[in-house]
Amino acid sequence: MPETTWQGYLRPDGRKGIRNTLLVVYTVQCAQFVAHEIAQGEQDTHVIGFPGCYDNEYAIRLMLALARHPNVGGVLAVGLGCEYTQPARIAEVVERSGRPSESFFIQEHGGTAESIHYGKALLASLRERASKVERVPMGWRDLTVGCECGGSDGTSGLAGNPVVGRFYDWLIDQGGTAVFEETVEMIGLREVLASRAATPEARLQIEQTYEKAERYCKSVRQYSISPGNFAGGLTTIEEKSLGAVAKSGTRPIQGVIRVAERPAHSGLWLMDSVPDETFMQFGYTNPNDTEGIMDLISAGSQIVLFVTGRGSVIGSPIAPLIKITGNSRTFQNMSGDIDFNAGTVLDGSSTMDKAATSLAGLIASTAAGEMTKPERLGHREYFIMYKHQDTPSLQEGCRA
Amino acid sequence: MNAECFQIDRRDNVATLLQDATEDTEVLVRGDTQATSLQCRALIRAGHKIAVCDIREGDHILKYGQPIGVATSAIARGEWVHLHNCRSLYDAKSSSLDLESGERKETRYA
Numbered sequence: 001m002p003e004t005t006w007q008g009y010l011r012p013d014g015r016k017g018i019r020n021t022l023l024v025v026y027t028v029q030c031a032q033f034v035a036h037e038i039a040q041g042e043q044d045t046h047v048i049g050f051p052g053c054y055d056n057e058y059a060i061r062l063m064l065a066l067a068r069h070p071n072v073g074g075v076l077a078v079g080l081g082c083e084y085t086q087p088a089r090i091a092e093v094v095e096r097s098g099r100p101s102e103s104f105f106i107q108e109h110g111g112t113a114e115s116i117h118y119g120k121a122l123l124a125s126l127r128e129r130a131s132k133v134e135r136v137p138m139g140w141r142d143l144t145v146g147c148e149c150g151g152s153d154g155t156s157g158l159a160g161n162p163v164v165g166r167f168y169d170w171l172i173d174q175g176g177t178a179v180f181e182e183t184v185e186m187i188g189l190r191e192v193l194a195s196r197a198a199t200p201e202a203r204l205q206i207e208q209t210y211e212k213a214e215r216y217c218k219s220v221r222q223y224s225i226s227p228g229n230f231a232g233g234l235t236t237i238e239e240k241s242l243g244a245v246a247k248s249g250t251r252p253i254q255g256v257i258r259v260a261e262r263p264a265h266s267g268l269w270l271m272d273s274v275p276d277e278t279f280m281q282f283g284y285t286n287p288n289d290t291e292g293i294m295d296l297i298s299a300g301s302q303i304v305l306f307v308t309g310r311g312s313v314i315g316s317p318i319a320p321l322i323k324i325t326g327n328s329r330t331f332q333n334m335s336g337d338i339d340f341n342a343g344t345v346l347d348g349s350s351t352m353d354k355a356a357t358s359l360a361g362l363i364a365s366t367a368a369g370e371m372t373k374p375e376r377l378g379h380r381e382y383f384i385m386y387k388h389q390d391t392p393s394l395q396e397g398c399r400a
Numbered sequence: 401m402n403a404e405c406f407q408i409d410r411r412d413n414v415a416t417l418l419q420d421a422t423e424d425t426e427v428l429v430r431g432d433t434q435a436t437s438l439q440c441r442a443l444i445r446a447g448h449k450i451a452v453c454d455i456r457e458g459d460h461i462l463k464y465g466q467p468i469g470v471a472t473s474a475i476a477r478g479e480w481v482h483l484h485n486c487r488s489l490y491d492a493k494s495s496s497l498d499l500e501s502g503e504r505k506e507t508r509y510a
Contacts, residue, residue, distance in 0.1 A: 233448035235461075
């Protein structure tokens with residue numbers, strides 16, 4: 001396994017980034033076009049935003065976590081001028097984190113063309129200030145990695161996820177941090193997960209998180225297993241769930257974090273991204289793959305792994321996405337998009353350990369600045385939607 | 401005729417077929433395993449599971465080193481392991497599904 005260090009960007013909170021990205025954040029759909037035009041042609045600038053006019057505490061927490069991510073060097077918040085979410089408040093919080101930030105309302109700057117021009121000028125000054133960040137050596141113990149799977153096929157549970165799990169075990173043994181989620185795909189594994197708790201508190205958190213995911217599945221009357229899964233060879237829901245959980249490896253689970261919350265210390269952490277039961281019912285847990293990837297980035301993951309058996313073309317803002325397939329045919333068909341072929345363990349040309357070592361090498365070179373395939377292609381999909389976590393109960397009302 | 405299967409964890413008593421296999425196909429076992437090959441004793445489709453050792457009725461079916469269900473009858477090495485001889489420990493309905501299509505037999509289309 002590679003014993004490696006690389007140069008990172010030191011942030012005032014002590015965390016280290018592997019990129020020094022500028023982020024444009026828009027606060028309502030009406031500002032989305034201007035935000036993207038400001039970032040157009042700026043290689044170091046990514047865009048995220050929230051489309052809703054009515055604000056949502058979950059979405060604000062998520063945007064603030066992303067805006068203060070270790071890979072982010074400076075932030076420009078752009079609003080239209082009449083929405084609930086306030087760009088100036090976002091900029092204040094970012095400024096307090098020790099990063100340069102700016103904000104403005106389009107309505108106060110004369111419309112589209114003037115706002116784009118003004119935004120580009122602000123971006124240039126942010127870039128100037130962000131470039132003064134201190135460079136420091138960084139290693140595995142400074143790294144947080146997330147993993148998601150989507151567009152799965154039979155190879156995901158056999159090769160893609162188990163190879164990531166083997167890497168997770170090794171990363172944690174080096175003092176690093178790893179996060180996994182998708183608790184609604186863990187049905188039937190209450191004891192399997194709880195038995196991996198590092199502490200009695202962690203066990204309680206895992207049991208409660210599992211029970212919440214199960215209540216969610218019951219309330220929407222859907223479990224993650226379908227007739228096609230059985231026809232394809234899966235026999236029980238436990239078997240399918242274990243294939244998804246295989247990406248977490250075998251190390252103890254330190255506890256449960258929620259979206260926009262970061263792990264308290266190194267080790268393996270489970271993320272609960274299932275909405276709370278609230279006055280709007282549950283809502284959706286992960287409406288698409290990108291939403292889950294945003295959750296993992298919000299925990300401070302500097303790199304996210306995405307296991308896709310059938311093949312996906314998405315990327316992500318802020319944290320580079322490394323796309324992994326367990327299907328050698330998919331790797332050949334989509335070689336411009338997929339970064340890593342774990343299918344070598346199935347055809348016998350590699351072993352689980354060798355594949356995990358070579359994945360670690362790819363992660364180290366990505367951390368050192370090498371661009372992943374989605375980064376090179378310019379894929380920066382993002383998704384922030386209304387959701388409720390840690391919100392007041394039905395009795396307390398929506399704005400208590 | 402030859403086929404291959406993949407065993408994920410050394411403790412597992414099943415492996416996943418990577419190609420279709422029929423009775424008397426010699427199946428090469430890859431992955432975390434001590435077995436090198438075994439004789440297939442039924443028609444088993446790619447993606448489905450083959451027993452890599454003899455399994456007694458009531459034993460756990462192990463994959464990922466963890467129980468994915470319990471054997472509802474004795475299963476010999478080389479046999480197909482699926483809904484007809486493995487029951488979920490969690491989902492009481494799992495063994496009432498159609499063996500080929502996985503469809504729920506009690507759902508009425510009326």
